[in-house]
Each structure stands twice: as C-alpha cells, then as structure tokens.
Amino acid sequence: MDEKELLKFRTALTRFVPLNDEDWGLLSPFVTYRNLAKGEHWITEGKKEQYLGFILEGNMRHYYIRNGEEKTTYFYFENHLTGSYFSALNGAASLVTIEALTDCRLLSFPYDVLVSLYDESHAWERFGRILAEYLAMGLEERMSELLMLSPEERYVKLIEGNKKKIIERIPQHYIANYLGITPVSLSRIRKRLTSK
Amino acid sequence: MDEKELLKFRTALTRFVPLNDEDWGLLSPFVTYRNLAKGEHWITEGKKEQYLGFILEGNMRHYYIRNGEEKTTYFYFENHLTGSYFSALNGAASLVTIEALTDCRLLSFPYDVLVSLYDESHAWERFGRILAEYLAMGLEERMSELLMLSPEERYVKLIEGNKKKIIERIPQHYIANYLGITPVSLSRIRKRLTSK
C-alpha cells in the first residue's frame, strides 16, 4: 500500500471531519487497491454493491438504465469518493452503474465497515452525517437545475460554472446525456450559442 | 403545549432513530407552536431561516423563484418535517420559500439547537446522519425522475405511485409546476391519457 496515496485519501476524508490517528486506524486496515481499465464497471446495476471508492486517478460516469437507455447523473474525477451510496445504505441491488471512462486507480473499502464505525465512534458517526449532508447538497443542486433551467441554460452553466472539468474531459455525447438531451440537440444548442 | 401532539412529534422523530427520555429532554424544551394562515410563508427566500418545523396539520409547498417564476420542488403534509434544511445547514439566506397551501399548525424548533445536540449526544448525531440520508434519498429519487422521465411519465407515476396525496389535495396548476411544465401542458397530457 503506497503511504503517500493512503495519506491523500485520509486528507480527503479530513475535509469532511477531523480524524485523529485512532479514528483513522479503524478504517485504514480495510482499504485496498483497485484498478479498472477504461470501460470496466466499478458498480453494476442489479448487483449488491458494498464498496465505496476513492479515485486516485481517472474519470468515471454514473448512470441509470431506463428502457435500455443510459441516463447520466454524475461524473467523478480524481480525489473524490464514488459508489452506489444509497444502494449500499439500504442493502439493495444497485440501481446505478458506474463505469470507468478512462483507466482508473482507486482505493476502496467496504461500506459495511463504515457503518460499523458509526457504532464505534462518534467521530465516524459525524463523518457519516456530514458525508450525507454533502451528498444531499449536491443532489439538491442537480435536482434544482433540472427543474429550473432549460437544457441550453444548463449547458451554459456548465461552461461558465465551476464544473469546467466536465467540459474539458468528457466526450460531448455523454455531456448531452448528462444534460438530459440528445447529442443532436446539444450540437444545435452549441451552434445557437456561437452565433450570438 | 399539548402533550399528545408533542408525543406525535417525538414518535415521528423516533422513526428515524430511537430516542430515550434523556435524548428527547434535550430538544423538547425548545419546541414551540406556530400557526400559519393559508398563503403565509413558513420560510421566505432571501431570509436566514433557522427553524425546522413539524407539520401537525395542513399542506405546504416548497419552491424556488427563478426570473420571477416559481418552481415547485416539494409538497409537505401532516406528520412531516419541513424547513430550508440546507440554508440552515450552512447559515446562508434561504434559496427557497415554503408557503402554507392551507391553514397550518406546526411545532417548530431552532436548527441551532439541533446542531448543538450533535455535539452533546451520539444519539442525536446519528439522528442527524439518518435525517440527512433520508433527505438525500428523497432528492435522489426526485432528481432521477426529472432526468429519466418525460413530463407525461412523471405525471403517470404521480397518479399510480405512492404520492397519491399530491393528486388528491394539491391544485392542478401547482402539480404542473412540480412536474416542470405549464398548466396548459398538463391539461393536454391529461387529455392524451384519457383518450387512451
């Protein structure tokens, strides 16, 4: 286990909540490496997925499948947690798939372990609360954008906003899917915007 | 303070997490009544709103205002918590308005108090975690519906699903707003559906 990368992970968690050596020692023995080739699934719809991951390197795409069509909800980049959080939470089969858009390196740990830490330590319980609050704020933002903005406005916000990584690194047809429109429609929107 | 209604509130909280007398005693002194006439605001956009509420009676509507237009995200009914949770969470002015659609009776308590309980007791910290997880799952569902379903499919799901209260009690133009379409468009969808 590369100590430098493990520290990177610990530091990322510390952004949510301070973790002393004792707290960290409860989780760290359960952390393992995972490599994924481009196109492989980290999480697969229909399976009970029990692991959360921390991306050391690479990009991932989080999507639902509805009537055979993929519907992208999120992209994940390095230095962020990824997983089918809510499936893990209630022990059900995952509703989502998370695939590697590039070759990826992850650190992973079982969700079960995290839950057992909630019992063992107030600090980890707090971590769980703040993580859930953080996820909820992200979902609230995404939800309100879908409700309030037109596809064109959503695209403009993506360009101008703080999600530049998506524009820079993600193929356009996935971005269209993320915006809830077809690639054809996104192409038209781009044309409309450049002619203004 | 009506003991029966206070108990109702306690019971509702217990659905999230067991609360013994001691835990409950930390919050109960801060609980107060609030009455709202139809049309009044429980939360107003732009104000720092520090109170969460528990609805004893009545219906409420949760909406954003964007370019002067209201965008409804949720309806609340009796026996549920309501408030500008995320504004309270980060201490900022509320981005949403919550108005009484009927005369309402609430129990309310300051969000600050809840946060201070997170420090005082592991049980309340757990309550906070599970509340945030619960909210996040609701947001996930709402978000994925907006991304995956057409307005017509969203309406059908509302009729067939477990959200019957909305159909039964909420005026149609608010439902249209909740679905992200105009009342005119909802009327057309209804016509399409009945002629099938």
Add this chain to the structure above:
DNA sequence: CTTTTTTATTATCTTTTGTTAACGTTTTAA
C-alpha cells in the same frame, strides 16, 4: 346569494427537442 377570483380546458401559433439518416473527422484497435 351574488360577485370576484381562482382554476382548468381548449385553440392557435411558435419554439424546442426527438428521430432518423447522411457525412466527414477523429480515435481506437487489429
């Protein structure tokens, strides 16, 4: 009980998106 106000439907016209297909370019893999 009568008068407003609110709510829901319908019609017309415009704008936007979806669908399908064609075409050229870029990337990937053999």
Add this chain to the structure above:
DNA sequence: TTAAAACGTTAACAAAAGATAATAAAAAAG
C-alpha cells in the same frame, strides 16, 4: 499502417412543450 468504430455536425420531418388568449367551471369573498 490501415480498417473499423466512435464522435460531432447538419438536414428534414415529427412530436411535444411554451406563450397567449378565450371560455367555462369552481371556489372564495363580500
């Protein structure tokens, strides 16, 4: 290096939603 696959743009037409206005029905207010 060459063939195949993936990607982005454009065009033509269909389907759906927005905007506006007229009308009728239901609810609220006096």
